[in-house]
Amino acid sequence: MDRLLAIKDLHVGFRIFEGHLRVLNGVHLDVKEGERVGLVGETGCGKTTTVKSVLRVLPMPPSEITGGEIIYKGKDILTMTRRQMAMLRRHELTAIFQDPLQSLNPVFTVGTQLRDIVKDSAIGRKHRLTRRDVEARCLQALRETGMPDPERIMTNYPAQLSGGMRQRICIAEALSTNANLLLADEPTTNLDVTIQDQILRKLDELVEEKGASVVVITHSMGVVRDLTQRVNIMYAGAIVETGDTRTLLETPKHPYTRGLMASVPKLTGEGISEGIPGRIPNYLDPPAGCRFHPRCEHCMEICTSTSPPFYETGDEQSVACYLYRRES
């Protein structure tokens, strides 16, 4: 499989009154053609910042990209012109955000918003869309997400629909443009489990059908297991572990991943661990070396000074932790 997206050593910071927040601290992430990748981490670890950097929708200022590159199909997104970027967003990238109430405009009908997206995505393509084509594409997109009565939904405002319906509309919008890479930022976090199940199944089907690559951001290990082939665990602005989803969830290597997995309540009823002591570091003054070291029970001398590189642990799993350094 060819590499579609490669994020290399991405550093992103925010300049605020108190100083410089160093949030992303060397993120490495690969997405291959047609692959589904999960990005998991706790609140405030920089998942959304990563995705927003890829889409280049981070507000600048206060944010600034201080290093690294984001290569999409061989070109660096960070050096693209505004026009190239617009074309990329029209044809190649698409996103679903967590809160559909915020990503849908409350004063326009669903139809207006959906038509705008379909029309916009046709700019720069060979085929011109007639008004009838646009209408058909919109209805088709809504129908694909399992929405009953799409004609009526098109005339509704977002506030008239339930949470599950709104999220379906966001999915319909994201998938109506036949993009190559879908960035789904917590697509089901606000939904009930039965609705989440429906939405994930639909997303799964549609992505399969269209052959798009997906990056799913979530903090739910269960969702990642259902939806992705490869998973990246993120902590405090860096990927700490990556690997095949099932293998990684069964044999987590990094102390952080292990702590996280032990904290997930399980149906087997074996109780819940005490969690991980401490909390995510202050980005104004992050700890030197491995950013997890103040919370880590295996902390060694070297962890406090230099941040660890990735070590292969076999089975395409690699871990950024000195515990897995091979003696040479």
Next chain:
Amino acid sequence: MSEVPILGVDRLVKHFPTKAGVVRAVDDITFDVSMGDTLGLVGESGSGKTTTAQCVLGIYPPTSGRIAFEGAPIGVMFNRRNRELKRKIRIVFQDPGSSLNPKRTIKQILSVPLKVHGMGTPRERLSMMSRLLEMVELPPAEYLYKHPQAIGGGEKQMVAIARALATNPRFIVLDEPTSALDVSVQGKIINLLMRLAEELDLTYLFITHDLSLMRNVATRVAIMYLGKLCEIARTEEFFRSPLHPYTKMLLSSIPVVSAEEEELKPSKIVSQGEIPSPVDVPPGCSFHLRCPEKMPVCSQRDPEMRPLGDGHVVRCHLFGEPSGGSAPGDLE
């Protein structure tokens, strides 16, 4: 378990009249909580979990039905309850960010329940507050004079728990206490709550939408759907043999993290449809529109709660119908 339940809810109904019609938030539910138990009240959003809790607390007066605490009826508004009752029943809310006053220090926040209930002299209160913070594992010297915004989400929730404990309660309503928190923090809060329950002999009504969490925390689980209870059972029994189709749908929808857990889920029931509006509840069984095992009778008659022994109660036409329904044993 003792004989008299600490909380008894009998045919509780709470309707809210609105312009669009009557919202049947809680519609005839009956359950009780025994001393020392943790009852997990689980349901999707809009199923009436929080309204039930708020009726127990007296934030709303029930439309009809009885609520009894330690055998005495308490179905009245908060402002008509005596202080002793308010001391015994406390609540921890979902989002500690909005349930703690951002302009007050933690000391001020914790002193309110002590003052209201006239506990201790001003000087004694300081040591009481320190002890409360120690109970929730926050070093008092460090936290007493901080504002909520200066501490993390998990720590805020611990302060909220300390505030609930301030009056030596017997019964605490936990309204989704960890759903705003990360899993690594959730573990700590849950373990703390469980330890406190044992040490202080507390009884919890634990409201949540997370069934996997309930598996590890509750002694009994009750499932709510559209203002009604579907099923109540002891936790092991509940997860070993769920009976109501809605329960099975819920359980099979949980995303799990290991193959072991996958085996514990009932065979896949494809979830369909959404929870209808509580203004416009479908006739008969309110779940029949989404139910995979729907029968003609379901759209006509609302099933009754049927005890099936060992505290397992189900409200579904599939079970124990006198006229030709299947016996609970020979399902599937």
